[in-house]
Amino acid sequence: MPGPGAAESSAVTVEPVHFGNHIRAGYLGRSQYPDPYLKAAFDDFRVYGRTLSANEVATLAQS
Template sequence: MALDGQDGHVTLAEDLLAGASAYSVATWVNLTGQPATWSRIFDFGTGVSANMFLTPLSGAGTLRYAITTGGGGAEQRIDADPLPTDRWVHLAVTYGSGTAVLYVDGREAGRNTAVTVEPRYFGNHIRAAYVGRSQYPDPYLKAAVDDFRVYGTTLTAAEVQTLAQGT
């Protein structure tokens, strides 16, 4: 899917990952030039206080995965080097048993072993699940996104590497 950075995005099923205590999200992304700060590859949750997202460019200049039930000031995160632009990159975030791992092109780019927030703590209803759009008033993503996958389980490093190899 081509996302134009203006208003193009994909709305996924409501309640995606509702009640989940383990999950993985994987996709291919080709950023069109420098991404806008705080644009989203994905953003799932119930609004600005309870959500999980992946941004190609945080305010700190990093690729960032974050999850929170207490708003931006209470995020549990993983920061990694910024993504390359104008080429396809495979991204994956896995979570299970308190550990979240961020992968870029099948390699671990960051890890947080102290994650205590899970989608099941977002409440009874996940109201938003977007690709290319934030629940905050942030810019939309300008990129191509392909093979967007959501799993209700924690993929292993070998499984992520297999996805990144396209096999």
């Protein structure tokens, strides 16, 4: 994994319902605002029901 994590907190209590309709619509690379679309491609996308450890993230980054 290149470098340390950007941020870490165990106090975050945000649920997906708090993100509004765009999260339920499954948008990736698009804002709920009139921002331009992301000019990129997704090689892999996963959703986990828990926080991954630093070792798990590093292993995924190498695969």
